[in-house]
Amino acid sequence: MDEHLATFLRGAYEMEQAPIISFKHVSKVYSNGTVGLKDIDFSIPKGQFLVVVGLSGSGKSTLMRTINRMHEVTEGEVYVENEAVSAYKGRSLRTLRRRIGMIFQNFNLINRSSVEKNVLSGRVSYYPTWKSVMGLFSAEDKQKAVASLNRVNMSEKIYARADELSGGQQQRVAIARTLMQDPKIILADEPIASLDPLTTKTVMDILKRLNQEDGLTVIVNLHSVELAREYADRIVGLRAGELVYDEPISAVTEADLNKIYQAI
Amino acid sequence: MTNANLPRRSWVQRWHVKGIGWTALMVLLLIGSSKMTDVNVGMFFSNLDQFADLIVRMSNPAWDYLSVIIQPLIETIQMAILGTTIGTVFAIPFALLAAGNLVHNKFLRGFDRLVLDLVRTLPDLLLAAIFVAIFGIGSTAGVITLAIFSFGMISKLFYEVIETIDMGPLEAMESVGASKITIIWYAVLPQIMNQFVSYFLYTLEINVRASTVLGYLGAGGIGVYLQRSLNEFNYGATAVIILATIVVVLIIDGISNHLRRVLL
Amino acid sequence: MQAMMSNNKPHLSLWRRWNWLVWLIIVAVVYVWAIGGLQFTGLQESAGSVSKSIVHGLVNPDWKYVYNGSGEDLVSLILQTLAIAFLGTIISSLISVPFAFWAARSEKEHYRLRSGSGKVVLTLIRTFPEIVLAIMFIKAVGPGSYAGVLAVSIHSIGMLGKLFSEAIENMDRGAEEAIVSAGGNSPQVFMMATLPTIMPEFISYTLYRFEIAVRSASILGMVGAGGIGTPMIFAIQTRNWPRVGIILLGIVVMVLLIDSLSEQLRKRLI
Numbered sequence: 001m002d003e004h005l006a007t008f009l010r011g012a013y014e015m016e017q018a019p020i021i022s023f024k025h026v027s028k029v030y031s032n033g034t035v036g037l038k039d040i041d042f043s044i045p046k047g048q049f050l051v052v053v054g055l056s057g058s059g060k061s062t063l064m065r066t067i068n069r070m071h072e073v074t075e076g077e078v079y080v081e082n083e084a085v086s087a088y089k090g091r092s093l094r095t096l097r098r099r100i101g102m103i104f105q106n107f108n109l110i111n112r113s114s115v116e117k118n119v120l121s122g123r124v125s126y127y128p129t130w131k132s133v134m135g136l137f138s139a140e141d142k143q144k145a146v147a148s149l150n151r152v153n154m155s156e157k158i159y160a161r162a163d164e165l166s167g168g169q170q171q172r173v174a175i176a177r178t179l180m181q182d183p184k185i186i187l188a189d190e191p192i193a194s195l196d197p198l199t200t201k202t203v204m205d206i207l208k209r210l211n212q213e214d215g216l217t218v219i220v221n222l223h224s225v226e227l228a229r230e231y232a233d234r235i236v237g238l239r240a241g242e243l244v245y246d247e248p249i250s251a252v253t254e255a256d257l258n259k260i261y262q263a264i
Numbered sequence: 265m266t267n268a269n270l271p272r273r274s275w276v277q278r279w280h281v282k283g284i285g286w287t288a289l290m291v292l293l294l295i296g297s298s299k300m301t302d303v304n305v306g307m308f309f310s311n312l313d314q315f316a317d318l319i320v321r322m323s324n325p326a327w328d329y330l331s332v333i334i335q336p337l338i339e340t341i342q343m344a345i346l347g348t349t350i351g352t353v354f355a356i357p358f359a360l361l362a363a364g365n366l367v368h369n370k371f372l373r374g375f376d377r378l379v380l381d382l383v384r385t386l387p388d389l390l391l392a393a394i395f396v397a398i399f400g401i402g403s404t405a406g407v408i409t410l411a412i413f414s415f416g417m418i419s420k421l422f423y424e425v426i427e428t429i430d431m432g433p434l435e436a437m438e439s440v441g442a443s444k445i446t447i448i449w450y451a452v453l454p455q456i457m458n459q460f461v462s463y464f465l466y467t468l469e470i471n472v473r474a475s476t477v478l479g480y481l482g483a484g485g486i487g488v489y490l491q492r493s494l495n496e497f498n499y500g501a502t503a504v505i506i507l508a509t510i511v512v513v514l515i516i517d518g519i520s521n522h523l524r525r526v527l528l
Numbered sequence: 529m530q531a532m533m534s535n536n537k538p539h540l541s542l543w544r545r546w547n548w549l550v551w552l553i554i555v556a557v558v559y560v561w562a563i564g565g566l567q568f569t570g571l572q573e574s575a576g577s578v579s580k581s582i583v584h585g586l587v588n589p590d591w592k593y594v595y596n597g598s599g600e601d602l603v604s605l606i607l608q609t610l611a612i613a614f615l616g617t618i619i620s621s622l623i624s625v626p627f628a629f630w631a632a633r634s635e636k637e638h639y640r641l642r643s644g645s646g647k648v649v650l651t652l653i654r655t656f657p658e659i660v661l662a663i664m665f666i667k668a669v670g671p672g673s674y675a676g677v678l679a680v681s682i683h684s685i686g687m688l689g690k691l692f693s694e695a696i697e698n699m700d701r702g703a704e705e706a707i708v709s710a711g712g713n714s715p716q717v718f719m720m721a722t723l724p725t726i727m728p729e730f731i732s733y734t735l736y737r738f739e740i741a742v743r744s745a746s747i748l749g750m751v752g753a754g755g756i757g758t759p760m761i762f763a764i765q766t767r768n769w770p771r772v773g774i775i776l777l778g779i780v781v782m783v784l785l786i787d788s789l790s791e792q793l794r795k796r797l798i
Contacts, residue, residue, distance in 0.1 A: 094713060102706070108702030121707060122710050124716050129713060129716055132716055132719075146270060156270070181711065301673035308669055312668070314667055390747050480659055481750065506660060
C-alpha cells in the first residue's frame with residue numbers, strides 16, 4: 001500500500017473514531033407545527049472546517065443552535081465530545097457553551113461599549129456574577145483581550161466604541177470576543193452575510209486560520225457556494241430541514257451544489 | 265510585547281473623565297434637589313397612617329354619587345371636543361405658515377414657529393387659572409384653555425406632517441401657474457388629510473384627560489366636583505369621580521384608537 | 529373578467545360613494561351635541577377690563593420679584609420647580625424599570641397574562657390625575673415640594689413604564705444571544721447585554737419625560753405641592769397682574785431652556 005495513502009487512511013480513521021460533534025437522528029418540530037429539522041444524522045470530526053449550505057429557512061441556523069442548546073431538539077440527540085447535550089443543565093450547560101464559540105450575522109456587539117469591554121464579555125462564564133457585572137476583569141484577562149484582538153488585527157481599535165467600526169471590523173471584534181472563551185468549536189452563523197466582498201475574505205481567512213493553527217473545529221453556515229468550495233474541508237447541504245448532501249471537498253462538484261439550491 | 269501596538273489613550277479616556285463627571289453631576293443634582301425640596305423619607309413613613317386612612321376611605325367608593333357626576337362628565341367631553349376643534353381651526357393656517365416646504369420666507373416662518381414654541385411652553389392648568397380670572401368660573405374658561413393648548417400641540421404636529429409630503433404634485437401645479445390656495449387645496453390637503461384627522465383624534469384624547477382636572481381651578485367639567493369632594497373630605501365621592509374619569513378616558517382612547525387605525 | 533369586474537363595481541361603490549355623507553352626519557351630530565350641551569353662562573362683564581389689566585401686567589412685569597434673597601422669589605422657586613421635576617423623574621425612572629419588564633411582551637409567552645396585567649396597571653397609573661395624587665400626598669407629608677416630588681414620581685411611572693416596555697419589546701436581542709452563547713447566566717445577560725443595549729433609549733425617554741415633568745411641577749403648586757405654582761395662584765387670586773406677568777415669563781424661559789437642553793442631550797444619545 002502506498003505510504004501516503006496509509007497515513008491518510010489512519011488519520012481519517014482516527015478522525016472517524018473521535019467525532020467532536022455528532023447528530024443522532026435529530027428532529028425538531030416547532031410548537032406551531034413547522035418542521036425545523038428532520039432526522040439529521042451525521043458526525044463532525046475534530047478539527048474539521050465544515051460548511052453548511054442551503055436556502056434561508058432550510059434549517060441551517062437551527063441545526064447550528066442545537067449544538068450549544070440555544071435551540072432544543074424534539075427528537076434524537078446531539079453529542080458534543082461524546083456527551084449528550086440534553087444532559088446539561090444550569091451551570092454545566094453554561095460550561096458547555098463556554099467551549100463552543102459563536103459568531104453571528106449581525107455581530108451582536110454592544111454598540112455603545114468599547115471594543116475592550118465587548119471582547120472581555122466573552123469571558124463571562126469564568127467569573128462570578130458580581131465580578132463580571134462590575135466589570136472587574138483580571139489583568140491577565142485584559143492581556144488576553146489584547147492578544148485576542150491581535151489575532152484578528154484589531155488591537156489598535158481596543159478603546160474605540162463598537163459602533164464606530166465598520167461591519168468587517170465589528171465581526172473581527174466578535175471573533176476576538178469568542179476567542180476569550182477558549183473554545184474548541186466555533187459556530188459561525190452566516191458570518192459574512194452583512195459584509196462586502198473584501199471584508200468577507202478577511203473574516204473567512206481568520207476563521208480558516210483558527211481552524212488550521214489552533215485546530216479549532218469550525219462550522220460555518222453560508223449562502224455562497226463559491227466561498228464554501230474555497231474554504232471548506234467538507235460541505236453538507238440542507239433543504240427543508242433534511243440533510244440532502246454530505247461530501248468531502250475533494251468530491252464536491254459544481255453540479256451537486258446547484259442541486260441543493262434547486263427548489264423541490 | 266502584545267501591548268506594543270495598542271493605541272495611547274487620552275487622559276480623558278484613561279481616567280474615565282466622562283463617566284465620573286456625569287456621575288458626579290448627577291449625584292450633586294440629586295443632593296441639591298433633595299435639599300431644595302425637603303425630601304424626607306422618614307416623614308412619609310411617619311405619616312403613613314394618615315395616608316393609609318385616606319386610601320382606606322377612597323377604597324370605599326360612594327357609588328350613589330355616580331348619578332351626580334354623569335352630567336359634568338358629559339360636559340367634560342363636550343369641552344374637550346369643542347376646545348380641540350377651535351384649536352385645530354386656528355392651528356391650520358399657522359401650521360401652513362410654519363412648513364418649510366411651502367413658505368420660503370425664513371423670517372415669517374421663524375416668527376411663526378417662535379410663537380408656536382411660546383404657546384407650547386404654557387401648562388394647561390396655568391392657562392385655566394388665568395382664563396377663569398378673565399371669564400369667570402365655568403366651562404368657557406375650560407374651552408378656551410383647551411383651544412389654546414391644542415393649538416400649540418396641533419400646529420406643531422401638522423407642520424411636521426406637511427414637511428414630509430411628496431413635492432411632485434405641488435411642483436406640477438406651480439409650473440402651470442396655480443395660486444397658492446389652489447395648490448394647498450388640491451396638492452397638499454389630499455396628501456395629509458388622514459394624518460391630520462389622526463393627530464386631531466390624538467389631541468382630543470389628551471384634551472379629555474386634561475379637561476378632567478381643569479375644573480379643579482373652576483374651568484368647568486368634572487374637575488369642579490373633584491375639588492368639591494376633596495375639600496369636603498368626601499373621599500368616597502373622590503374615588504367614584506376618579507374611577508368614572510378613568511373609565512371615560514379609556515373609552516374615548518379606545519374609540520379614538522379604533523378610528524385612527526381605520527384611517528391609517 | 530372584464531364583465532365580472534364591472535358587475536361588482538356598483539356594489540362596491542355604493543358604500544364608497546356615500547360613506548363621506550355618513551361620516552359628515554356623525555360629525556355634525558357630535559358637534560351639535562357638544563355645542564348644545566355647554567352653557568356659556570357666567571361670563572363676567574368685567575372680562576374686558578380684566579383682560580386689559582392682565583395685558584398691562586404682562587407688559588409691565590414685576591421685575592423686583594425676580595430675586596430678592598428671601599428664598600420666596602422667582603429664581604428660587606423656579607429652581608425648586610426644577611428640583612421637583614428632576615427628583616421626581618429620577619425616582620420614577622428607577623421604579624419604572626421593573627414595571628417595564630413586567631409589561632413588556634416576550635416572544636415565548638403564549639398567553640399574555642403577565643404583560644397584559646402590567647399594561648393595565650400602567651394605564652391606570654397614567655390615567656390617575658396627577659393633581660389628585662399631589663393632594664393625596666399633601667395629606668401624607670404636608671403641603672410643600674416634597675408632596676410634588678412624590679406626585680411626579682408616581683404619575684410618571686405610567687408613561688415611562690409604557691415607553692420603556694415598548695423599548696424592551698423592540699430591542700435588538702443580539703447582544704443577549706451573544707452573552708448566552710458565551711455561557712453567561714441570566715443576571716450576567718441582563719447586566720452585560722440587556723441593560724447596556726437598552727440604556728440609551730431609557731435615558732432618552734427619561735429626558736423627554738423630564739420636559740413634561742417640568743411643566744407639571746410648575747402647576748402642582750396651585751394645589752399646594754411646592755414650586756412656582758403657589759405664588760402664581762396667589763398672584764392670580766389677588767389680581768396682582770405684574771406678578772403674574774413675571775412668573776409667566778419665568779416659566780416660559782425655564783421651559784424653553786429645559787426643552788432645548790434636553791433636546792441637545794437626546795440628540796447626542798442617539
